[in-house]
Amino acid sequence: MTAAIDLTQVSEADWARARDRLAVIRRLAKATERTREDVAQAASQIGCSVSSTYDLLARYLAAPQLTSLLPQQRGRKQGKSMLAPEVAAIINQVTEDMYLTRQKPRVSDLVAQVHIRCRAAGLAVPSRGAIERRLGARPASEVTAQRHGRKAARDRFAPAAGSLEAPWPLSLVQIDHTLVDVIVVDSQTREPIQRPWLTLAIDVCTRCVAGLHLSLEPPSATSVALCISQAALPKDAWLAERGIDGAWPVHGIPERLHLDNAKEFRSEALRRGCEQHGIAIDHRPVRTPHYGGHIERLIGTMMGKVHLLPGTTFSNVQAKGDLDPSRSAVMTLEEVERWLGHAIAGVYHREVHRGLGVPPLAAWEKGISGDDQVLGRGSPTTVSDPRRFLIDFLPIARRLVRRDGVSLHSIGYWSDVLSTWIGHAEPMIVRFDPRDLSRIYLLGPDGTYYDLTYRDLRRPPISLWEHRAALKRLREQGHAHVDEAAIFRAVEAMREIADQAAHTSKAARRQKERRRMVQQKQAVAAPAAPAPLETNDLPANGQQPHEQMFPFEEWN
Template structure:
């Protein structure tokens, strides 16, 4: 069953699922549960045992909050199509062979299941079917039976009210800081401003989980982009920036520890975290020591930044008579690449005094284990990076018309829209404020579809540029604003900024806030000539969403 968009879920249905979750989770994690346990849970929920069993089955199949949302009557997708006798064999072999301290591999489990089915004259199940039933077992139960109860307690024991983190990704801290360096314009090398850095640290290993660098002040979107960078594999990110280093930190974190800033309180962030099973802990008011790990990391990174040209230092006494604007020499992209080297190539490989080993070694030990420490195993990977990113983007609701979808007075189109022309209800649209050349439509099938400008000759623009253009048009007395006027105004603004770039820091900042052009294959944000529309479409189709989105500046 496809996962519904979180913003489309009715508040009453969401609250009902949240009410059921702790009861069903407790039932699922009970390895010796009986029918009386299910009946007691049903009474607690105010429903019958049959419904409680149904909720339990759905939770064991998909241990996410959306799996407990109320459903309409009728057969469900994903129900087992295997014969009950085959299912019984799989369950018995999982219990007697796989869930033992010998810890056999999946391949041995599959061989034994298939051997017994052949011996009993039953249809042989596929490896996928067998693996799915292993994955449906509560992770706590699997670890307890294969590695021991102590390991299960260390890995899954709640750390409520504590910043202790016993395994990688059990606790992530995120915070922002102004970087102590002034960046310059990418063309003229004239100074612009200090950028903002959103940084995430894995408390257990002290590894940097991810970061996001921007000229814009912190926002909910910058938090989401930092979280996405932390959760996704960084191999392509490193390759795009020509960073020859190992940065293995990836996977869905279990808890986030945040302060009480507005950007950490957004409903989109809360629902997205609930969807992926990420708990959020907020720092108690006026207790800065609770954020000690991330604060020390920020201090460490800023200490390294003070070696760069254009540094402002963190203390006016350190700066002396140095003028940072006169020494500034690095663009935003260059600072981002420098930070990637400083993190993956230096910080992760330096001995950490508190740990006694390097953060990189602590991560590998926490995942794989060693002679004295039991590893947690590979973290839970993001199954759908595209969906993970989109789940945190701003939303709008639009009707599908014959000429496509209109958002921000701009027309969008894709061939798939012809299927839904005249759809009676507005449909969910998500957009990236940093680049309005592409938006994401949630279809009735629960899948997001990419929509591009209807006129592919239009250049990529940011929401910041769009709002500034509307402001200029209204100041000029335009009450009705159309797409042509918006892009014409933005083009005029860009020409003015380019002409004044050497004389005005504001103009340079405006130009740097545009979507970036392609630099050595890093982004799909190209200004399009009339005869290059097809090539533009091909370039876009060849890139993954996270490859298109991460290198681009955020403005909203």
């Protein structure tokens, strides 16, 4: 079995080369009849020999992923430099101080200055090639920005206006966040908590909602990962779990994501996960809000519908008037999520979209199956392993496997499989879900993610925000060194305080509701079949929630 590739050790140059190979090899793999001439033509396009191209094709057919096309490393391990640390530090310092300036000196000037500094320090002089390799490892966009200015970098590397064209379903998906204009309540006390955050994904071609994620937490790399996962997977189980009787056929791996420049959209986990599954990323040019028009209009449409709900804050003071949203709030986070599901599957997807002239659902079906005039794209690329797909987008850490297991966030984790890798020389990749730290995922040398649980199984599930709050509390109390037991004692103390203050403090109710969601996630190991809607869940006229809404105008 092929050893797993350490994604954090792959250079930018190798990733770029694999991306260049992907389009050519993918096209070659799809050809039903391949001749040697076809392979020779592909070899000339990617700059390889014919035999090497055959080898790349075989590797891609065995595992159709971008990592199959990475250059195979020989000799010393990738990332292990032969340069002395002192020499490497001089190269970096001279590059920053002299080369990356608006004076735009030549590479030969950089090499000469590095040689002067090294001789003065009594160090071995590096070759020009070693210096150029270190320079080439820097992002080209950043080098251009520092030597020629930000405008030059945008003109050269920013997406062109035509890149927003989406000729078929899932060719381009936009994602963004918004605070929902409604206050949710605690599920037990029914006291107001806060406005939740909504992450939405829209398929630009059909204007269908591709996916969503609703949370009390501010936008993060995890909320983006959960939205992408929900967008790529079939929605039948999601709808059934919430008792929604409607069709939401949008699923499949998108070809490109169009995102703004927020921190969560530039995370390493998101970038590596997208490239692993062949998803391209385009970032919106700075100060060009019109590039995100489709997702912005969708958010505006959904917020217009939300203004019908009790507890709405509306979008401005004039519309709000003297209404107190906290007093009228009655819906929990789960109920708002269920309502949004009805609004999307039952209303938005079925109303005529003014920009398309047809409902988004009809546009999706036409884009997939085609008609007498347009050839459909066919079935979308499905996710073969949903668990692995989500894990590929979760935050990354690297940890050594020791005799007592793996330590992450000062918490010990263990699984019997770790006994195989005790003493492994290099740190291993670990991914974690910030919503629930009771389980993490270690990438083994065989390319499989293994579940690790608390070493002490008596510990309760906690989230990363609880963990950080506990650390802050302990440090405020003067604890310089924090161990696992102290963290969980602090979490338990904070939970007791939150329970006692639940009726008097919004912040405490918010903490309690977040904790309940972590415990609920932990308890649902094998979800049962969803129960039908209760009679008392429906309004007096017997209509579904989405049937109570009024039509809203769609913008072009």
